[in-house]
Amino acid sequence: MIEASFQLSYPGFALDAAFNAPARGVTALFGPSGSGKTTLLRCIAGLQRAPQGRFALRGEVWQDEHVFVPTHRRAIGVVFQEASLFPHLDVRGNLDYGRRRIAPAERRVALEQAIELLGIAPLLQRRVDALSGGERQRVAIARALAVSPRLLLMDEPLAALDAPAKAAILPYLDRLHEALTLPIVYVSHALDEVARLADHVVLLEAGRVIASGPLGETLSRLDLPLRLGDDAGVVLDAQVGERDAQWHLARLDITGGGAVWARDHGVPLGQRVRVRVLARDVSLARTQLAGSSIVNQLPGAVEAIVDDAHPALALVRVRVGSAALLARLTRQSANMLQLAPGQAVWAQVKSVALME
Numbered sequence: 001m002i003e004a005s006f007q008l009s010y011p012g013f014a015l016d017a018a019f020n021a022p023a024r025g026v027t028a029l030f031g032p033s034g035s036g037k038t039t040l041l042r043c044i045a046g047l048q049r050a051p052q053g054r055f056a057l058r059g060e061v062w063q064d065e066h067v068f069v070p071t072h073r074r075a076i077g078v079v080f081q082e083a084s085l086f087p088h089l090d091v092r093g094n095l096d097y098g099r100r101r102i103a104p105a106e107r108r109v110a111l112e113q114a115i116e117l118l119g120i121a122p123l124l125q126r127r128v129d130a131l132s133g134g135e136r137q138r139v140a141i142a143r144a145l146a147v148s149p150r151l152l153l154m155d156e157p158l159a160a161l162d163a164p165a166k167a168a169i170l171p172y173l174d175r176l177h178e179a180l181t182l183p184i185v186y187v188s189h190a191l192d193e194v195a196r197l198a199d200h201v202v203l204l205e206a207g208r209v210i211a212s213g214p215l216g217e218t219l220s221r222l223d224l225p226l227r228l229g230d231d232a233g234v235v236l237d238a239q240v241g242e243r244d245a246q247w248h249l250a251r252l253d254i255t256g257g258g259a260v261w262a263r264d265h266g267v268p269l270g271q272r273v274r275v276r277v278l279a280r281d282v283s284l285a286r287t288q289l290a291g292s293s294i295v296n297q298l299p300g301a302v303e304a305i306v307d308d309a310h311p312a313l314a315l316v317r318v319r320v321g322s323a324a325l326l327a328r329l330t331r332q333s334a335n336m337l338q339l340a341p342g343q344a345v346w347a348q349v350k351s352v353a354l355m356e
Contacts (some may be wrong), residue, residue: 025199076145134165233278257321296349
């Protein structure tokens with residue numbers, strides 16, 4: 001278990017944030033700019049000492065009212081927005097610099113594994129000033145792993161990259177997530193990154209934690225003051241159940257019930273995948289519709305309805321099996337359908353994004 005609680009203040013900002021998270025997988029610190037994400041990460045790293053704070057990883061206390069373990073003695077790897085590689089060393093030299101800090105008996109991540117996971121074997125003899133932005137960041141992540149951390153901290157590691165470089169590095173982060181058991185705390189204000197990578201999410205606003213929990217459950221909540229606008233939606237776990245070669249489609253069987261068809265991305269049958277369904281791509285009907293271009297129609301029940309940011313709109317949460325969907329409707333449509341909690345409906349899913 002990760003246990004974190006910090007309080008500090010300085011002119012114009014106060015942090016009063018606490019959360020618990022699993023000590024495995026990716027925990028995302030998510031919120032708008034200025035919400036305190038990086039400050040909270042720096043407190044976890046020991047780079048910023050909160051006057052009142054506690055941090056423990058799997059029961060080992062790194063800070064409380066009696067203890068403060070300095071940063072260099074915390075078993076952490078840190079990746080910042082900028083790679084900050086040593087320019088006088090080649091890639092191999094940068095990796096060895098971190099690895100030499102760790103006694104052989106304490107090495108939990110093999111250097112060869114880090115090199116393979118980040119795909120940097122062809123870069124080992126290159127000078128760092130000859131690397132692209134994405135290559136530099138992959139080397140920075142591998143260097144952080146080379147110190148065999150018990151906790152990996154990542155502060156918006158893709159923020160300095162353009163869209164193509166960001167798209168190129170995301171699969172490598174997926175591989176880290178799948179291959180390593182060490183927990184990762186990942187700071188981002190980009191919901192697409194969080195939806196793809198995170199298992200647990202901590203939502204921050206104005207220096208406070210307003211929600212913390214598993215990604216799917218937290219994003220589907222309607223009682224949070226943080227509004228996501230066009231990004232409102234849910235992330236669902238699924239499994240590839242069937243592929244239709246004629247129409248280049250794949251059936252994705254949702255964990256907890258129901259299935260949707262999406263574009264076939266070539267994912268093998270039986271493989272676990274993550275899908276994102278935006279509220280703007282879900283409509284509701286009282287009965288199943290025949291002769292519709294929307295083939296994904298799922299039976300469910302209305303759980304809750306709240307006003308959306310614009311007075312003309314409403315957000316509706318629909319329970320489908322043990323999963324939840326969000327639908328964005330006009331308030332006029334919700335009234336016309338006489339929607340209310342418990343009402344049986346059909347959720348029509350117009351588009352599904354496979355997170356890959």
